[in-house]
Structure formats: structure tokens, C-alpha cells
Amino acid sequence: MINFRYTRATDVGDAVRQIAAEPKAKFIAGGTNILDLMKYEVEQPTQLIDISHLPLRIIEEVPSGGLRIGALVPNSDLAYHPLIEARYPILSSAILAGASQQLRNMASTGGNLMQRTRCFYFYDTVTPCNKREPGSGCSAIEGINRINAILGTSEACIATHPSDMCVALAALEATVHVIGPSGERAIPFADFHRLPGGTPEIDTNLAPDEIIMAVELPPQGFASHYSYLKIRDRLSYAFALVSAAAALELDGGRIAEARLALGGVAHKPWRRVEAEAALRGEVPDRAAFAKAADILLRGSCGFAHNGFKIGLAHRVIERTLMQAAHGTPQIQAIKKIR
Amino acid sequence: MAEPLTRTPKGWDRLSPPSKVAITLHVNDVPRTLTIASWTTLLDALRNDLGLTGTKKGCDHGQCGACTVLVDGRRVNSCLVLAIMMNDARVTTVEGLAKDGALHPVQQAFIDHDAFQCGYCTPGQIMSAVALISEGRARNADEIRELMSGNICRCGAYPRIVAAIQQAMAAMESKP
Ligand SMILES: Cc1cc2nc3c(=O)[nH]c(=O)nc-3n(C[C@H](O)[C@H](O)[C@H](O)COP(=O)(O)OP(=O)(O)OC[C@H]3O[C@@H](n4cnc5c(N)ncnc54)[C@H](O)[C@@H]3O)c2cc1C
Ligand code: SF4
Ligand code: FES
Ligand code: FES
Numbered sequence: 001m002i003n004f005r006y007t008r009a010t011d012v013g014d015a016v017r018q019i020a021a022e023p024k025a026k027f028i029a030g031g032t033n034i035l036d037l038m039k040y041e042v043e044q045p046t047q048l049i050d051i052s053h054l055p056l057r058i059i060e061e062v063p064s065g066g067l068r069i070g071a072l073v074p075n076s077d078l079a080y081h082p083l084i085e086a087r088y089p090i091l092s093s094a095i096l097a098g099a100s101q102q103l104r105n106m107a108s109t110g111g112n113l114m115q116r117t118r119c120f121y122f123y124d125t126v127t128p129c130n131k132r133e134p135g136s137g138c139s140a141i142e143g144i145n146r147i148n149a150i151l152g153t154s155e156a157c158i159a160t161h162p163s164d165m166c167v168a169l170a171a172l173e174a175t176v177h178v179i180g181p182s183g184e185r186a187i188p189f190a191d192f193h194r195l196p197g198g199t200p201e202i203d204t205n206l207a208p209d210e211i212i213m214a215v216e217l218p219p220q221g222f223a224s225h226y227s228y229l230k231i232r233d234r235l236s237y238a239f240a241l242v243s244a245a246a247a248l249e250l251d252g253g254r255i256a257e258a259r260l261a262l263g264g265v266a267h268k269p270w271r272r273v274e275a276e277a278a279l280r281g282e283v284p285d286r287a288a289f290a291k292a293a294d295i296l297l298r299g300s301c302g303f304a305h306n307g308f309k310i311g312l313a314h315r316v317i318e319r320t321l322m323q324a325a326h327g328t329p330q331i332q333a334i335k336k337i338r
Numbered sequence: 339m340a341e342p343l344t345r346t347p348k349g350w351d352r353l354s355p356p357s358k359v360a361i362t363l364h365v366n367d368v369p370r371t372l373t374i375a376s377w378t379t380l381l382d383a384l385r386n387d388l389g390l391t392g393t394k395k396g397c398d399h400g401q402c403g404a405c406t407v408l409v410d411g412r413r414v415n416s417c418l419v420l421a422i423m424m425n426d427a428r429v430t431t432v433e434g435l436a437k438d439g440a441l442h443p444v445q446q447a448f449i450d451h452d453a454f455q456c457g458y459c460t461p462g463q464i465m466s467a468v469a470l471i472s473e474g475r476a477r478n479a480d481e482i483r484e485l486m487s488g489n490i491c492r493c494g495a496y497p498r499i500v501a502a503i504q505q506a507m508a509a510m511e512s513k514p
Contacts, residue, residue: 006359006376006422032418035379036399048376050423080475100488101473102466103400105412106419236487333484 001038005047009054012179012211018049020181020209027051027211029072029108032099033115040123042116042132052108056213059083065219068177071110071212075165076101078109088217089329090226090247094168096332097230100237110212113166113176113192116203117159117267118239120144130156131200138200146305147241150313151297152266157200158303161193161268162239168228170261170269171245174217180210193268200267222247222259227323229316229330229337230263240264242313244320248284255279255288260296260321265313272296284325286318293317361425365390366434374421381405381416384431392432392461396490403489406462406469407431413469415488432461435468443509444468447502455493463489467503471510479504 009015009027019025025047028034037043056070059081067083078084079095099107116122121129121139128137140148140158148158169189176187193204206212230243243263249256258279262270275296282288293314300310319337323329328338358373365388372387381398384390384407396404398417405416408430435442444467447453454460466489476482482500491499 001377004376006420028420028423030418031420031423032400032415035418035420038377039398048420052423100403101470101485102403102406102413102415102488103418106414236484237490333481335480 002041002044004038004045006050007047008050012054012056012213015049015051015054015211016179016181016209018047019211022047023208025049029111030074030106032103032107033111037116037123041125042123051211056110062216067217069109069215069217071108071214073109074105075099075107075109075112076104078165079104087221087223088168088172089223090171090221090228090245091165091168091217093226093228093329093332094164094230094243094245097228097240097243098164109165109215112163113169113212113215114204114206115161115163118162119148119159122159131159131196134199134201141303144305145303147239147264148303148306149266150300150302150306150309151262151270152195152268153301154196154198154200156198157196157267159196159200159267160264161203161266162264163269164228164230164240164243164263166193167243167245167261167263167269169215169217170271171247171259172217172221173259174215176206176212177214177216178206178210178212180207184213186216189269190271196267203267220249220257222249222257222324225250225324225327227320227329228332229320229323230332231312231316235335242309242316244313244316245269246317246320246324248279248321248324250284250325253283255282255284255325258292260292260317262296262313262317265300265309270296272298279321284321286322289318289321290314292321359422361422363388363421363424364426364428366430367428372421376420376422378421379417380407380409380419380421380424380429383421384416384429390431390433393465394458394461396458396462401490402459402462403466404459404462406465406489408465408469411469411472413466430465432464435464442468444471444503444506447506447509448499450505451498451502453498453502454491454495459489459491459493459495463491463499467499467506470503471507476503476507 026045028048056072079092121127127139149160174189225248230240232238240263245261247259258276275292362371394404396402400415400418407416476485
């Protein structure tokens with residue numbers, strides 16, 4: 001780790017002023033990603049601005065009927081919050097599918113959104129990586145790419161976004177509330193993370209001098225018909241090879257509303273409204289689910305070691321939708337897939 | 339551990355040497371004041387500055403759980419915590435579990451079940467199990483396994499660890 005200056009933000013405005021004043025400064029919340037990356041010298045901030053004491057730790061109901069989750073709410077508190085368990089169980093489930101209880105106790109809501117890829121070469125500072133060092137090349141495309149993306153890739157980068165929580169937030173159509181030197185704005189979840197294109201060093205559409213204040217959930221939580229299914233190389237404490245969040249609203253034996261998002265396959269939680277539109281009005285059966293999977297995976301392309309993800313994703317989508325339709329969500333402590 | 343103390347961090351010359359800061363940690367109910375650099379982790383502060391070597395360094399990257407301690411009663415990976423951010427926090431390490439010469443029920447259960455081989459992961463397992471029991475979320479073996487998954491045991495003592503936790507859980511429930 002290189003030396004850095006440690007400062008504390010006294011309030012949100014102070015945090016924004018501090019980050020705007022020093023281009024190489026970074027915020028630290030739970031520290032579980034930034035410190036890991038600093039130890040490898042992948043991240044080399046000259047200043048760490050501690051935001052962990054800011055009053056952004058509450059979960060509150062908003063007039064629209066939704067919930068507003070402060071950026072510093074720890075992942076474990078969010079997963080076990082009674083309102084989340086009752087109204088947005090897909091979010092609880094996705095969070096509990098990720099990391100470990102120790103890490104979830106430390107990790108913040110905002111930090112989870114901002115966590116960086118787990119691509120092996122991004123971490124390995126002696127190899128080229130466009131995300132770590134723009135213009136140096138991508139070692140994964142011709143290298144070990146078992147964990148890399150199959151959708152939305154570019155010639156510059158084939159990394160995935162590693163979060164589980166964000167897959168559920170994408171399915172729920174959350175909104176991210178941020179503030180910067182020129183004021184507040186609200187970013188729809190679908191526009192928060194981005195595809196790598198020619199600038200893979202940029203993960204999100206959050207400006208470098210903005211801070212996340214909260215994530216807002218809309219009223220509809222799909223509490224009766226949902227599932228989060230995560231497939232990985234070991235049964236717990238491992239990142240997703242492929243994961244899916246599926247949420248349905250059924251009406252008279254047909255699908256009235258559908259949400260479907262994938263993790264582990266792209267640079268952002270992967271969603272396509274066309275796949276969801278294809279489910280609306282259909283009887284929730286395997287044929288309808290396969291069709292939605294086809295649309296969601298259209299254009300997918302594997303590399304030397306991750307081609308298996310395409311077929312796997314297909315099966316995961318069908319199974320997760322089936323679990324949602326039957327009202328039998330995947331239980332994260334029980335590894336058997338029903 | 340290889341000696342990290344004499345290693346000059348890469349890029350050292352690019353910046354001024356670290357200014358040290360005094361912080362107070364309430365470690366196992368004893369206030370301890372120490373002077374640390376900004377980059378000192380809680381794990382290194384406990385081991386190197388306070389001599390509490392019960393807490394182990396396995397991976398130093400959040401991937402093994404050997405460094406698990408309780409901060410204000412919650413289990414965390416101390417290798418990914420900056421000590422400077424913990425001023426005034428209450429820290430419980432494995433050294434703080436036994437009371438008046440009597441082992442904590444979780445420690446006793448690990449001995450009763452021979453729930454270790456080399457023992458390197460054990461302090462982390464025990465701290466994690468203590469927190470697991472106070473969290474009250476695990477009711478059966480599946481849930482214990484899942485909520486203990488942040489503690490890796492390279493010797494593979496898992497079945498005995500689960501049995502030990504079940505014993506401790508029952509013991510602690512019967513006398514609160
Ligand atoms: C071993 C291991 C396994 C893991 N497994 C999983 C897994 O299976 N699934 C999963 O989803 N995650 C997993 N994680 C990742 C974990 O969820 C993230 O590290 C965590 O959510 C990051 O949150 P934090 O508060 O600790 O972020 P920090 O490390 O504090 O910050 C991360 C980044 O976010 C920025 N940031 C933080 N808060 C804000 C804010 N309010 N506004 C703007 N920027 C901000 C920081 O500047 C920094 O760049 C794992 C991590 C580890 C170490
Ligand atoms: S896939 Fe992206 S993160 Fe991985 S080596 Fe290529 S450029 Fe770097
Ligand atoms: S040493 Fe902290 S998790 Fe391995
Ligand atoms: S007892 Fe050896 S690592 Fe667990």
C-alpha cells in the first residue's frame with residue numbers, strides 16, 4: 001500500500017468539497033474493496049476520505065410508497081431489515097448470496113454499487129489491463145477468462161460487475177440518489193453502471209466528484225413471486241459465474257409483470273426490457289421462460305474458457321423464473337436447487 | 339509471517355513518510371492508546387502494536403476469516419479495517435473470551451469436539467461462531483454452515499466445527 005492522507009468528512013457537503021479538491025482522492029466506507037485493491041496497489045489514492053460516520057445509515061419509507069436506503073447502511077443490516085424481508089425479499093436473498101457475514105457487516109450499500117471487477121488481470125499489476133491502465137491492453141481476452149463476460153463486451157475489456165445486490169436492485173428498478181458540486185440528481189439503476197466500450201476504466205456514470213447518498217426502491221417489491229439463484233465454483237463465499245434475479249406478478253394464471261436481471265455475465269447487471277415484455281401476458285411455463293432467455297441472451301459470445309456460461313445462463317434463467325412462478329424462491333442456506 | 343516491518347512500500351519515495359496518529363481502542367474491555375500510521379489495519383495494530391497475536395493473518399484480503407474479531411459486537415475481517423477509522427471502538431479478540439479463568443462455551447465446545455487440526459483458523463472460527471450465536475440467525479446445520487462460510491479451514495475440520503457450534507449454541511441457550 002502506498003502512503004496516503006486520511007481525512008474525515010464532517011458532512012455530505014464537506015465530502016463533496018474534499019473529493020472535488022483532490023482528483024486522486026477516494027472515499028472509504030466499509031473499506032472491503034478499496035483496501036483490498038490498495039494492498040495490491042491497483043488503487044493508489046493519495047487521500048482517503050472517511051465517510052463512514054456520515055448520517056446515511058437509515059432506511060425510511062418515502063411518500064411514494066417505496067423505501068429509501070442510506071448509502072452507509074451495511075449489507076447485513078439491509079438484508080435483515082424487517083421491511084426489506086417483508087416487502088423486497090429478492091433484495092435480502094441476493095445480498096445473503098454474496099460475500100460472508102463478516103464482509104456484509106462491513107460493506108456499505110454505496111460501496112457495493114461501486115465495487116470493482118474481480119477479473120484476475122485487473123488485480124495482477126504485472127499484466128496489461130485497460131481498466132487498470134488505459135491503453136495497456138486486455139490480458140483476459142486471450143488469457144484465462146473463465147469468470148469473464150459473455151454479453152456487452154468490447155475489444156478493450158470483457159470484465160464483469162461482481163455484485164449480487166446490484167442484480168436485485170436492477171430487477172427492482174431502484175433509483176440512485178447522488179450529490180456533487182452542481183447539486184443532486186437521481187440516476188435510474190439501469191443507467192448507473194455502464195458497458196466498457198473504449199473506456200473500461202470508467203465503471204459507472206457517477207462523476208468522480210459525486211457521492212452516493214441513497215438508493216430508493218419503488219413500491220412494487222414482488223414479494224410473492226421472486227427468486228435469486230446464484231451458480232458459482234463453490235457453494236458459498238464465491239462470486240457468481242452466473243446469477244439471476246427473477247420477479248413476477250401473476251394474474252389469473254398469466255404473467256402480468258416480469259423483471260429479469262443477470263449477474264456474472266456483463267459489465268453491469270444484465271437486463272433487457274424486451275425479454276420482460278415477451279413474458280407479459282404469457283402462461284408461466286417453460287416455453288415462455290425459454291423464449292425470454294433467448295431474448296435476454298441474444299448476441300452472447302463466449303471466449304476460450306467461458307463459453308459454458310451461455311448454456312448455463314439459459315438454464316439459470318429458466319429455473320429462476322420457474323422458482324419465482326411457483327413461489328418457491330431459492331433458499332440461500334440450502335444448496336439444493338429446487 | 340514474513341517480516342513486513344522492514345519492507346519499504348512501493349512508491350514510498352513518491353510521498354512523504356506517514357504521519358502517525360494516536361487512537362484509543364477498547365480491546366477486551368481495556369482502553370489501549372497506540373500511535374499508528376494511516377495505513378495500519380486493525381489486524382496489524384492488534385498483532386504488532388498490542389502484541390495480541392491470537393488473531394491470525396491468513397490471506398490479508400478478506401478471503402479466509404482467520405482475522406475475524408468483533409467490533410462493537412459485530413464480526414468483521416480485521417485485515418480490511420483501518421485502525422484509524424476505529425478510534426474509540428470496542429474490539430473483542432479471542433484473548434478476551436475467557437472469563438475468570440473459565441473458557442467461553444464456544445472455546446470449550448471446540449476442545450470437546452476436537453474441532454481443529456493445525457489450529458490456525460481456530461481463533462477466527464471461534465470469534466465468528468460467538469457472533470453467529472449472538473446474531474441468532476442460524477437455527478440448523480445448513481444455516482450454521484452458510485453463516486460460517488466466511489471462515490475457511492484448510493485442514494477441513496468443518497464437520498466438527500459445526501458440531502461444536504451446535505453444542506455451544508445449546509449450552510448458551512440453556513443458561514443465558
Ligand atoms: C473475499 C470477498 C468476497 C466477496 N464476495 C462477494 C460476493 O459474493 N458478492 C458481492 O456482491 N460482493 C462480494 N464482495 C464484495 C463486497 O460486497 C464489496 O467489497 C462491498 O460491498 C464494498 O462496500 P464497502 O462499503 O466496503 O466499499 P469500500 O471498499 O469502502 O469502497 C468501495 C468503492 O466505493 C466507493 N464508495 C463507497 N461509498 C461510496 C459512496 N457513498 N459514494 C460514492 N462512492 C462510494 C469508494 O470510494 C471505493 O472506490 C466480496 C468481497 C470480498 C473481499
Ligand atoms: S477484461 Fe477488463 S479488467 Fe480484465 S484484463 Fe481485460 S481490460 Fe482488464
Ligand atoms: S486474514 Fe483477514 S480474511 Fe484472511
Ligand atoms: S484447523 Fe487448520 S486451517 Fe482450520
